[in-house]
Amino acid sequence: MPELPEVEIVKRGMARSMQGCAVDSVVFNRGDLRFPLPESLPESLRGRVLARLQRRGKYILGFAAGGAGFVLHLGMSGRIKIFEPDQAYVPQKHDHVVIRMEGGVVVVLNDARRFGFLLGVDEQSWEKGEPFASMGPEPLENEFDGPCLQRALEARRGPIKPALLDQHAVAGIGNIYACEALFRAGIAPQRPACSLNADEASALVRALKAVLLEAIEAGGSSLRDYHNTKGDLGYFQHHFAVYDRAGHGCPGCDCDRIKTGGVQRIVQGGRSTFYCPYKQG
DSSP states (O other): OOOHHHHHHHHHHHHHHHTTSBEEEEEESSSBSSSBOOTTHHHHHBTOBEEEEEEETTEEEEEETTSEEEEEEOTTTOEEEEEOTTSOOOOOTTEEEEEEETTSOEEEEEOSSOOOEEEEEETTTGGGSTTTTTOOOOTTSTTOOHHHHHHHHTTOOSBHHHHHHOTTTSSSOOHHHHHHHHHHHTOOTTSBGGGOOHHHHHHHHHHHHHHHHHHHHTTOOOSSSOOOTTSOOOOGGGGOSSTTOTTSOOTTSOOOTTTTOSSEEEEETTEEEEEOHHHHO
């Protein structure tokens, strides 16, 4: 599932081609994805300028002049494909939503597994509804610091890695970047979340911000389905220190496959966790 960096990259691609342009038409090629597609959305957007696109956690929101809007979640296999006016759009299997902009841009939501969704929202009230009303802070905002993270985790006695995946604690963090940030901060994924002291919380915040920004700069991580809006792969997966590297040594560390066994894999909350016992012990 795309995490914050991948969703941010898709949002930026959509904003470049859609923001400030009027919607010509919205066509649904089926009635539902994970949830029923909003029947009123095509008419509420048609002819209106798409004034703003933004990301919140792993969601993309778009708002037209007048307040009508949508929220998009890519699910497991969802992709946004953008065709500029000089590129011919040829419909493909699993192209479930087609948005045509005045000027000729075509924006397509393709989702083979249909775990994603597109819902209608109102600009004035979207933050009051779920999942946004109870969503945690954005990790790249200035307000997200060590004390903020400590407050989010202070009542959580379970392990820190699964706690980071809880969108009520921090928005947008997924399995890949939780593993990588904990490695950089030198914190064991089994540690009780509430046990982090002020210095450790600050170190983890710095690690989260750094790994997320580096991943965005690298175009995200492409492991299975992720492509950006131009169809290109990300390449941050080539810079993983621990994720999906069980048995290998990790960079900047004295661990190795012979002495320490290298990177280890455990299962927490049904998800694979990768970490270095030598550095994060």
